[in-house]
Amino acid sequence: MFAVTILGNNSAIPTLDRHPTAQIVTCNDQLLLVDCGEGTQLQMARYKIKRSRLRYIFISHLHGDHYFGLIGLLNSLSLLGRTETLTVFAPPELETILLLQLECSGTTLQFQLQFVPLTAENQGVILEDKDLCVSFFPTRHRIPCYGFIFEVQKRKRKIIPEQTRAYEIPAAYFSKLQEGADYQRKDGLLVKNDWVTLPPLPGKRYVYCADTMYTEELLPHAEKADLLYHETTYLHNLAERAAERYHSTSVQAATLALNADAKRLIIGHFSSKYSDLEPFLEESRPVFENTDLAEEGVTYLI
Amino acid sequence: MFAVTILGNNSAIPTLDRHPTAQIVTCNDQLLLVDCGEGTQLQMARYKIKRSRLRYIFISHLHGDHYFGLIGLLNSLSLLGRTETLTVFAPPELETILLLQLECSGTTLQFQLQFVPLTAENQGVILEDKDLCVSFFPTRHRIPCYGFIFEVQKRKRKIIPEQTRAYEIPAAYFSKLQEGADYQRKDGLLVKNDWVTLPPLPGKRYVYCADTMYTEELLPHAEKADLLYHETTYLHNLAERAAERYHSTSVQAATLALNADAKRLIIGHFSSKYSDLEPFLEESRPVFENTDLAEEGVTYLI
Numbered sequence: 001m002f003a004v005t006i007l008g009n010n011s012a013i014p015t016l017d018r019h020p021t022a023q024i025v026t027c028n029d030q031l032l033l034v035d036c037g038e039g040t041q042l043q044m045a046r047y048k049i050k051r052s053r054l055r056y057i058f059i060s061h062l063h064g065d066h067y068f069g070l071i072g073l074l075n076s077l078s079l080l081g082r083t084e085t086l087t088v089f090a091p092p093e094l095e096t097i098l099l100l101q102l103e104c105s106g107t108t109l110q111f112q113l114q115f116v117p118l119t120a121e122n123q124g125v126i127l128e129d130k131d132l133c134v135s136f137f138p139t140r141h142r143i144p145c146y147g148f149i150f151e152v153q154k155r156k157r158k159i160i161p162e163q164t165r166a167y168e169i170p171a172a173y174f175s176k177l178q179e180g181a182d183y184q185r186k187d188g189l190l191v192k193n194d195w196v197t198l199p200p201l202p203g204k205r206y207v208y209c210a211d212t213m214y215t216e217e218l219l220p221h222a223e224k225a226d227l228l229y230h231e232t233t234y235l236h237n238l239a240e241r242a243a244e245r246y247h248s249t250s251v252q253a254a255t256l257a258l259n260a261d262a263k264r265l266i267i268g269h270f271s272s273k274y275s276d277l278e279p280f281l282e283e284s285r286p287v288f289e290n291t292d293l294a295e296e297g298v299t300y301l302i
Numbered sequence: 303m304f305a306v307t308i309l310g311n312n313s314a315i316p317t318l319d320r321h322p323t324a325q326i327v328t329c330n331d332q333l334l335l336v337d338c339g340e341g342t343q344l345q346m347a348r349y350k351i352k353r354s355r356l357r358y359i360f361i362s363h364l365h366g367d368h369y370f371g372l373i374g375l376l377n378s379l380s381l382l383g384r385t386e387t388l389t390v391f392a393p394p395e396l397e398t399i400l401l402l403q404l405e406c407s408g409t410t411l412q413f414q415l416q417f418v419p420l421t422a423e424n425q426g427v428i429l430e431d432k433d434l435c436v437s438f439f440p441t442r443h444r445i446p447c448y449g450f451i452f453e454v455q456k457r458k459r460k461i462i463p464e465q466t467r468a469y470e471i472p473a474a475y476f477s478k479l480q481e482g483a484d485y486q487r488k489d490g491l492l493v494k495n496d497w498v499t500l501p502p503l504p505g506k507r508y509v510y511c512a513d514t515m516y517t518e519e520l521l522p523h524a525e526k527a528d529l530l531y532h533e534t535t536y537l538h539n540l541a542e543r544a545a546e547r548y549h550s551t552s553v554q555a556a557t558l559a560l561n562a563d564a565k566r567l568i569i570g571h572f573s574s575k576y577s578d579l580e581p582f583l584e585e586s587r588p589v590f591e592n593t594d595l596a597e598e599g600v601t602y603l604i
Contacts, residue, residue: 012377012378012381013378013381013382014343014344014374014378015344015347016344016347016348038340038341038343038370038371038374039340039341039344041316041340042316042317042318042341045317045318046318062406062407063407064373064374064377064403064407064409065374065377068340068370068373068374069340071366071370072316072340072366072367072370075314075366075367076314076315076316079314079315080315091406093402093406094406096402097399097402097403097406100395100398100399100402101366101399104364104393104395104396104399104445105364105365105366105445106444106445107366142408143406143407143408
């Protein structure tokens with residue numbers, strides 16, 4: 001399973017039914033949290049997300065609506081008995097803030113909190129494990145801000161059944177073939193792996209563009225994304241205000257998805273001035289049809 | 303009107319129906335916020351509390367469940383266009399934390415944020431205006447923690463109607479009498495104020511004991527409170543755990559109210575391990591009958 005669940009789709013001022021930014025990326029048995037606005041721990045409870053399964057947290061930037069819920073979540077995890085290491089990928093100042101808050105409350109977390117600083121200089125791959133590869137890239141925002149690319153690793157080569165039959169390779173050996181091994185037959189013939197398998201299929205990619213103004217600098221990162229998340233703080237009649245505040249409009253998000261040749265777009269980070277979100281779809285879909293609102297509590301398969 | 307509205311009655315780990323500590327004290331036309339756990343701004347929206355009417359915020363101590371919601375509230379107030387000064391009474395480290403968070407997000411609040419540090423050395427009256435006097439006192443907790451006394455000022459002296467009639471003082475002069483003025487009659491007689499008025503009635507007092515283990519050091523502060531708030535993190539069978547963690551039990555809260563000769567007690571800061579709160583009342587009321595649960599969304603008149 002590779003999917004994203006929206007916990008918050010609003011911009012800075014939370015409302016009773018729209019929360020600040022937070023998303024859960026599920027990749028097989030692991031959960032990754034992407035941004036963590038105030039109230040995220042309650043949103044996780046509301047949507048039955050198992051806090052204990054979190055291993056990695058990604059914070060795009062230090063505007064409060066993207067991280068004010070983190071310190072409370074860390075405290076709760078510790079009180080609930082977590083002992084497993086938790087890794088936070090974030091702009092480096094976040095470590096200073098969190099450590100100061102822990103110190104002032106005399107709190108020692110019961111688990112190790114590991115920080116990986118995100119800076120413009122070290123952009124690229126930050127996490128690679130058996131299932132998943134995560135990289136990050138800068139967006140254009142008022143303060144340093146980063147988007148993330150989550151790519152499921154498809155490491156297994158694909159068996160060609162006619163070929164394995166032709167070379168009489170026993171099925172018990174297939175898992176080794178999928179990992180790239182050759183096969184030594186009893187008659188002395190060495191069956192090369194690439195005679196009987198095909199390279200792994202490319203992995204699926206979820207691209208999270210965080211907060212950003214419209215910029216084609218994002219295109220190489222968003223290119224051919226299976227799912228693209230792009231903010232749409234404003235409708236397009238406020239394009240000027242959007243640019244002033246380093247945010248984007250409905251039409252701009254859809255234009256980016258179109259130009260990046262993405263498969264699907266979800267839009268969020270709506271200004272709390274809008275109570276009806278349908279106009280965002282009405283403006284986006286004529287530009288990029290496969291657009292949906294990022295709705296809280298909804299899981300989007302990738 | 304003098305009243306307290308409960309916004310959060312839970313201890314550290316929030317649940318979907320119980321939030322971390324926050325209370326609104328209403329005194330005539332002003333609102334005071336007492337502690338500000340994560341999600342307080344949403345609780346204010348839920349219970350239709352006008353954020354714009356806040357002038358003073360009191361933070362008892364720097365455990366997160368008492369202040370993690372403050373930075374988000376300040377941000378929202380600024381985004382909503384507040385320009386009026388807001389004063390925060392809190393342990394001094396809070397200023398460092400908030401200023402660091404504002405700096406990292408490149409935020410300049412649109413209003414002046416004034417800090418008044420609370421320390422064991424400067425305990426006593428911290429605020430006095432036409433309606434209200436607020437003082438603070440230390441409680442016994444794992445880190446420095448302070449309780450607050452909110453006392454409505456009754457500054458007007460009470461007219462004795464028979465006496466004002468006897469001295470033939472015109473009703474138009476009564477407001478001056480209530481403020482303590484003497485009355486000069488045309489026949490030359492100076493009517494002394496205390497011939498025709500009585501001293502102001504004593505003001506009503508709400509005493510908020512924040513987080514604390516049971517200690518009779520609180521008695522002088524809680525004495526004869528019209529309304530006393532005392533935490534009851536645990537039921538009494540966990541008295542040992544309560545003491546270890548510098549918290550109190552149901553029976554201890556009631557005992558304090560009894561010994562302080564308080565008029566009424568509300569209890570809160572319940573551990574999230576308890577889903578049923580009735581046992582807290584069952585244990586408290588035999589000791590101090592006029593006890594109620596501090597229920598979220600409920601306003602208690604003082």
